[in-house]
Amino acid sequence: MRKYGEEFEDENNKHELRRATNSGEGNVISSELFVAGDQPDLARKSPKDHRSPPSSPTSIFLVDLVPDGGIESCLRLRPGKRESRGGSRDRNRVGILVDGDLREQVVEVRRINDKLMMVKLVIGGCTLSVISAYAPQVGLDEEAEKLFYEDLDEVVRGIPNTEKIVIGGDFNGHIGATSNGFDDVHGSFGFGERNGGGTSLLDFAKAFELVIANSYFPKKENHLVTFRSSVAKTQIDYFLLRKGDRGLFKDCKVIPSENLTTQHKLLVMDLEIKRAKRKKIASD
Structure with a gap:
């Protein structure tokens, strides 16, 4: 497995500044969030190079498992060992990787369980709560899915309405290609047929x-499918935001050329939150 370098601690949480090596095993990155700077350059950049100039987007990775390569320096946040209700300890543990440029903006880390965690950042006077989620597989354990959404409901209810929210991860559900009764949350640019897991996500x-x-950007199939195997192609990874913040996300699509594993594809969203410029203080 990959080795980790120096540690960073504050009064409440211990984080690791991740120094990536080229060793490791193939694990899964679910999704990546780009947060734009003062003069956002929303062009794509490879996950293999996150040492960006100040004007370029910084990144937040939401992961299902520890990814195996490419990130040279970032703040790695992972949940504690509390077991999710209805699940098994140490399985499907989620995490959040925060670009080093955003390190000082992290003000809170909540490790809810092995399927949910939250990081709160203050960026340019804006408070942003980022939640990484991993829902139980559809049909295997209905009680586990119910408990997952109860936990997620509790987390979201605890976030003030004045704060912005980004929820991302593997929800193991298909929302379908069209809105079909969910016009207020589904933009009618999804993929495939809706199933029970997708309906649960839409209800939430x-x-x-x-x-x-x-679902709000018309894309070709290879920019919609987040999981592809020899027998199936599906859309199971999603980003969610408050309805009032639709103007903040500029694009959201799969990057098919980024091979995370043989089946999972990288989902990327561009979120523009301008960071406040530092004021220069004149000296005598």
Whole structure:
């Protein structure tokens, strides 16, 4: 497995500044969020190079497991060992990787369980709560899915309405190609046929007045499919934001050329939050 370097500690949380090596095993990155700077350059950049100039987007990775390569320096946040209700300890543990440029903006880390965690950042006077999620597989354990959404509901209810929210991860559900009764949360640019897991996600989004970012941009199939195997191609990874913040996300799509594993594809969203410029103080 990959080795990790120096540690950073504050009064409440211990984080690791990740120094990547080229060793490791193939694990899964679910999604990546770009946060733009003062003069956002929203052009794509490879996950293999996140040492960006100040004007370039910084990144937040939401992961299912520890990814195996490419990130040279970032703040790695992972949940504690509390077991999710209805799940098994140490399985499907989520995490959040925060670009080093955003390190000082992290003000809170909440490790809810092995399927949910949250990081709160203050960027340019804006408070942003980023939640990484991994829902149980559809049909395997309905009680586990119910408990997952109860935990997620509790987390979202605890976030003040004045703060911005980004929820991302593997929800193991298909929202379908069209809105079909969920016009207020589904942008009608999804993929495939809706199933029970997708309906659960749409119901959750509707209850909290969130929108599913993936569904608001017309894309070709290879920019929609987040999981592809020899027998199936599906859309199971999503980004959600408050309905009132739709103007902040500029694009959301899969990058098919980034081979994370043989099946999972990288989902990327561009979120523009301008960071406040530092004021120069004149000296005598």
